[in-house]
Amino acid sequence: MKTYAYGFPRIGKQREFKKLVEGYWSKRVSEEELFSGIGEIERKREKTYRKYVDAFPEGEMTLYDPMLDTAITFGVYKVGSLNDYFELCRGKRALEMTKWFNTNYHYLVPDFEERVPNFSIEKPIWDRHEKAKKNVYLIGPFTFLKLSKGLKREFFEGALKELTGLYIEYMNSKNFLSVHLDDPALVLELSKEDWKLIEEVYQVFSYAKCSVNLFTYYDSVDRLELLFNLPVDGIGIDLVHDRGENLKQLEKIDREGKILYAGIVDGRNVWRVNPFKIRSFVEKLGENIVLTNAAPLFHLPVSIESSSLPDELKAKISFAEERLKELNLTANIEERESEVKEWIKGLTLPFGRNEEVRKRVSLLKEDDFERKPSYEERVKVQKEVLKLPLFPTTTIGSFPQTEEIRRIRLLYRKGLLSKEDYETFIRGEISKAIQIQEDLGLDVLVHGEFERTDMVEFFAEKLEGIATTGNGWVISYGTRCYRPPIIYGDVSRRAPMTIKEVSFAQSLTEKPVKGMLTGPVTIISWSYVREDIPIREVAYQIALALKDEIEDYEKTGIKVVQIDEPAIRERAPIKKRLWNEYFEWAIKSFRLCHSSVKPETQIHTHMCYSEFSEIMDYILDMDFDVISIEASRSKGDIIKAFEEVNFNRQIGLGVWDIHSPYIPSVDEMREIVDRALRVIPKENFWINPDCGLKTRRWEEVIPALRNLVTLARNLRSN
Numbered sequence: 267m268k269t270y271a272y273g274f275p276r277i278g279k280q281r282e283f284k285k286l287v288e289g290y291w292s293k294r295v296s297e298e299e300l301f302s303g304i305g306e307i308e309r310k311r312e313k314t315y316r317k318y319v320d321a322f323p324e325g326e327m328t329l330y331d332p333m334l335d336t337a338i339t340f341g342v343y344k345v346g347s348l349n350d351y352f353e354l355c356r357g358k359r360a361l362e363m364t365k366w367f368n369t370n371y372h373y374l375v376p377d378f379e380e381r382v383p384n385f386s387i388e389k390p391i392w393d394r395h396e397k398a399k400k401n402v403y404l405i406g407p408f409t410f411l412k413l414s415k416g417l418k419r420e421f422f423e424g425a426l427k428e429l430t431g432l433y434i435e436y437m438n439s440k441n442f443l444s445v446h447l448d449d450p451a452l453v454l455e456l457s458k459e460d461w462k463l464i465e466e467v468y469q470v471f472s473y474a475k476c477s478v479n480l481f482t483y484y485d486s487v488d489r490l491e492l493l494f495n496l497p498v499d500g501i502g503i504d505l506v507h508d509r510g511e512n513l514k515q516l517e518k519i520d521r522e523g524k525i526l527y528a529g530i531v532d533g534r535n536v537w538r539v540n541p542f543k544i545r546s547f548v549e550k551l552g553e554n555i556v557l558t559n560a561a562p563l564f565h566l567p568v569s570i571e572s573s574s575l576p577d578e579l580k581a582k583i584s585f586a587e588e589r590l591k592e593l594n595l596t597a598n599i600e601e602r603e604s605e606v607k608e609w610i611k612g613l614t615l616p617f618g619r620n621e622e623v624r625k626r627v628s629l630l631k632e633d634d635f636e637r638k639p640s641y642e643e644r645v646k647v648q649k650e651v652l653k654l655p656l657f658p659t660t661t662i663g664s665f666p667q668t669e670e671i672r673r674i675r676l677l678y679r680k681g682l683l684s685k686e687d688y689e690t691f692i693r694g695e696i697s698k699a700i701q702i703q704e705d706l707g708l709d710v711l712v713h714g715e716f717e718r719t720d721m722v723e724f725f726a727e728k729l730e731g732i733a734t735t736g737n738g739w740v741i742s743y744g745t746r747c748y749r750p751p752i753i754y755g756d757v758s759r760r761a762p763m764t765i766k767e768v769s770f771a772q773s774l775t776e777k778p779v780k781g782m783l784t785g786p787v788t789i790i791s792w793s794y795v796r797e798d799i800p801i802r803e804v805a806y807q808i809a810l811a812l813k814d815e816i817e818d819y820e821k822t823g824i825k826v827v828q829i830d831e832p833a834i835r836e837r838a839p840i841k842k843r844l845w846n847e848y849f850e851w852a853i854k855s856f857r858l859c860h861s862s863v864k865p866e867t868q869i870h871t872h873m874c875y876s877e878f879s880e881i882m883d884y885i886l887d888m889d890f891d892v893i894s895i896e897a898s899r900s901k902g903d904i905i906k907a908f909e910e911v912n913f914n915r916q917i918g919l920g921v922w923d924i925h926s927p928y929i930p931s932v933d934e935m936r937e938i939v940d941r942a943l944r945v946i947p948k949e950n951f952w953i954n955p956d957c958g959l960k961t962r963r964w965e966e967v968i969p970a971l972r973n974l975v976t977l978a979r980n981l982r983s984n
């Protein structure tokens with residue numbers, strides 16, 4: 267049996283990719299060094315692939331994001347220099363950033379600005395395909411256009427025809443031997459018209475001089491037979507996250523000699539597979555099978571080898587390199603039987619069970635998910651208590667994680683600094699941040715999250731039942747990474763998690779300080795989650811831990827609590843037909859956190875970098891008092907969605923794109939507010955940035971927040 271793998275992480279075992287690109291941005295690395303360093307990373311990746319699998323794509327590497335590279339290759343953006351390229355990623359011309367399907371990877375969204383697209387084939391400033399010949403990696407034209415913005419409906423068909431034609435020209439002129447087309451948008455719930463268009467337009471692949479393999483992943487394809495009728499050589503499908511739907515269709519399809527790239531090892535979660543079971547499963551699939559991963563492997567860290575997990579857990583999981591090994595073991599099971607037996611030894615080890623937690627979840631009643639009194643009642647009490655001005659100003663939670671903070675934390679983690687000294691240092695940072703916010707004149711303050719490495723990892727370290735990996739880095743966007751924790755057992759709170767820092771901050775000021783928590787859906791979405799109990803139960807376990815934390819806030823006099831749920835949209839299933847089922851537990855877990863708070867406690871939530879317009883009704887059902895939503899990169903496009911719903915809650919639409927070092931002026935921020943005030947009553951409107959400020963520098967934060975406060979003051983005096 268043959269094996270194939272794709273999407274192996276580009277970050278590198280020691281985050282070489284991040285260090286290199288960020289080194290270039292800070293002028294420590296020259297252009298030449300950047301290119302040769304990227305080449306080196308690519309060679310290492312290919313060496314790993316070669317160790318385990320028969321084939322893999324060439325030219326998968328990028329300097330920032332493959333969607334942007336595709337846009338440049340086909341002339342959507344003209345880029346004459348590396349600086350032009352990075353301006354589109356993080357400068358004043360930065361493209362909107364949004365979640366890639368239901369993942370925590372963010373891509374740059376090509377924008378056609380409502381104009382007729384005018385494609386061309388361009389030689390990019392750094393040519394990822396320069397040496398590529400076999401299985402050359404390209405994002406499929408359908409996915410590329412479907413995930414872009416500003417392409418009017420009436421132009422879509424013409425654009426797809428023209429672009430697909432150019433793809434053929436590109437492949438033929440470059441003399442590729444074979445092409446790997448990544449086309450995950452084919453798993454979306456598509457209309458009849460879309461399917462008809464795909465069927466028609468993708469016929470042009472018969473003009474390709476090389477073989478073409480079309481890969482889908484993250485879910486099932488609703489019209490799989492249609493893909494097998496296209497003039498391509500192979501089809502890749504996800505047999506892990508398809509709820510059996512791909513398999514069911516496969517049984518009825520005549521594959522007519524086409525290769526089936528059977529995605530049988532999970533690219534999204536870490537639980538180790540049993541190669542014996544996988545092998546007997548694939549043997550039933552028939553002839554012409556190539557074993558592959560079910561989704562790109564970059565959602566996993568590079569290898570378990572360099573992680574600091576306990577051995578019992580390591581024996582149950584696989585990261586990217588181990589997934590390659592699983593493909594290899596499955597394909598060569600006869601010769602490697604003893605190795606396979608060794609591989610699966612850890613699978614029988616039990617997950618952590620906590621009877622008390624199980625009982626608490628089983629005793630939950632409908633009332634436990636219901637906050638009383640209603641928003642209309644409690645908002646009056648909150649007004650009395652908080653006495654906030656019109657257009658209250660706040661930030662989203664984190665302040666700059668400076669090099670000094672990271673260095674001090676590293677010393678503490680290595681045991682070179684005592685807990686006491688570390689905590690004194692953190693208190694010093696909190697004091698400075700409170701002073702700065704007071705001086706700027708913000709209304710609702712935050713403690714700054716200096717004690718947190720990451721908004722999920724921090725809670726994972728405090729909670730029982732969740733493990734952290736130490737070095738298991740995964741890219742979230744560009745060069746920014748996170749280490750997804752592993753939820754392996756029942757989750758419970760050992761002790762208060764955030765009270766010390768937040769109540770210290772509150773002791774320094776008369777203004778309200780927001781207690782800052784990460785919500786259950788986000789903790790789940792940015793972690794790897796056990797699959798032996800229903801996801802709903804995991805969510806309720808986490809919610810109960812957060813509920814206890816909020817009760818402790820109230821006891822210490824905290825009046826405003828923010829429960830961040832930036833991943834609530836991202837976690838929604840790709841198939842909308844499954845949305846009700848998902849949102850039911852997602853919303854209930856949020857409501858469980860805050861259902862028992864006092865009427866005067868103001869509950870905030872925050873969401874970012876997703877397409878929210880379609881989920882407004884679900885969002886409202888979470889029953890918070892205030893929401894802050896990112897809106898500035900999309901120039902406030904989300905405002906349209908407020909025209910259609912009666913959004914009777916307070917809202918802060920982000921007025922500052924915090925992922926760019928650019929400092930917006932008062933007038934630039936005002937544009938978004940003016941548009942929003944046409945649909946949102948001014949007494950419900952807050953002024954805040956898009957997201958947390960941890961990735962920015964104080965030199966950017968202070969002037970931008972000064973402008974933000976000036977904007978609020980101008981609005982109040984108008």
Ligand SMILES: CN1c2c(nc(N)[nH]c2=O)NC[C@@H]1CNc1ccc(C(=O)N[C@@H](CCC(=O)N[C@@H](CCC(=O)N[C@@H](CCC(=O)O)C(=O)O)C(=O)O)C(=O)O)cc1
Nearest residue numbers: 370672673675676719720721722742745746747748792961
């Ligand atoms: C808000 N977002 C988040 C998402 N997902 C998360 N898991 N977290 C988020 O906050 N998704 C949506 C958005 C956008 N996504 C991100 C993701 C990641 C970052 C980010 O800033 N990442 C940091 C790493 C953060 C971290 O864990 N830091 C640790 C380790 C720091 C470190 O590298 N230490 C060095 C030594 C110190 C030094 O020399 O600097 C080392 O260990 O070698 C910590 O602070 O201790 C990143 O830099 O990529 C932002 C938005």
Ligand SMILES: N[C@@H](CCS)C(=O)O
Nearest residue numbers: 662663664830832958
């Ligand atoms: N409170 C978090 C939310 C990020 S989505 C922060 O400010 O970083």
Ligand SMILES: [Zn+2]
Nearest residue numbers: 832874957958
């Ligand atoms: Zn955010």
